[in-house]
Amino acid sequence: MxxxxxxxxxxxxxxxxxxxxxxxxxxxxxxxxxxxxxxxxxxxxCELVGAIHLLEYSWRQVEAMTVQNCFKRAGFSVCAGDADDASDTIDQTSDIVDEACKTLLAEVLERQGVTEGISFPDFRDADSDVQTSPDMSDEAIVASVVEVSPNDSDEDDMESDNTGEPGPTVAEAAHCVSVMRVFAEKRGLAEKLAHSISEFEAAVVAARLPRRQMKITDFVTRS
Missing domain, CATH: 1.20.5 (Single alpha-helices involved in coiled-coils or other helix-helix interfaces)
Structure with missing residues (x-):
């Protein structure tokens, strides 16, 4: 039984x-x-724009040595004489440009009835010593940009008193990244701000709390 x-x-x-x-x-x-x-x-x-941002961010993570090694494995190499040849080419190009400008200046002076007294080097370097901006130290530049008001100390005290208030969440910061990216694209600033926005986005992602690994039992409701 x-x-x-x-x-x-x-x-x-x-x-x-x-x-x-x-x-x-x-x-x-x-x-x-x-x-x-x-x-x-x-x-x-993944939209096309998002894929471009991911590609740009991934490319910036590649180190220069990695790119060099890729070229080496493909059979490319840099010879010691290449740098000297490039320098010689730049000098030759500069000489050609100076010669063309010298010829043009001579034609202009001849049409004006001036055939002597002005050389091309003097004409070219006439304003090289002219001071276009005042000599300012780093502190002076910062002081000219940042306006200090007498209320700054009071604002600092208020901020120190409000340190207990909760700040934006990671989700809110991630939404702000999307808003900034759309703003940059609409205003034609995407290329200029792409690096800064990607760096901020990476910081937001790094600030996320680690998530608990899900188990199969988490998807089952026990009766």
Whole structure:
């Protein structure tokens, strides 16, 4: 009699485990079926602009030595004489430009009736010593840009008193990154601010709290 009761209990336990296994299988199957449908999670869709930003950020993570090694493995090499040849080419180009300007100046002076007294080097360097801006130290430059008001000390005291207030969350900061990126694109500043926005975005991502690893049981509701 006792053995029959134990057998019935084991059958009930096996049936319960079988039902839970089928339920878990159904949850997983439904999850993967939904993932195959585009409306499931829009985060899986990457727009062209987002892909460009990811590509630009990834490229900036590549070190110069890595690029050099890639060229070396492809068979490219830098010869010692290449730098000297480039310097000679620059000097030759500068001489050609100076000669062309000298000829043009001579033609202009001849048309004006002036044939002597003005040399091309003197004409070229006439304003090289003219001071176009005052000599200012770093402190003077900063002082001219930053306006110090008498209320700054009071504002600092107020800020120190309000240090207990919660700041923006990581989600709010991430939303601000998206807003700044759209603003830069609409105002034609994307190329100029791309590096700064990407650096700020990386800092926001690094500030996220580590998430707990999900388990399969987290997707199952026990009755």
């Amino acid at each position: 006792q053995g029959g009761r134990n057998r019935l209990k084991w059958e009930e336990i096996e049936e319960q485990l079988r039902q839970e296994e089928l339920m878990v299988y159904g949850v997983v199957e439904t999850h993967f079926r939904d993932m195959e449908q585009p409306p499931y999670n829009p985060d899986y869709v």
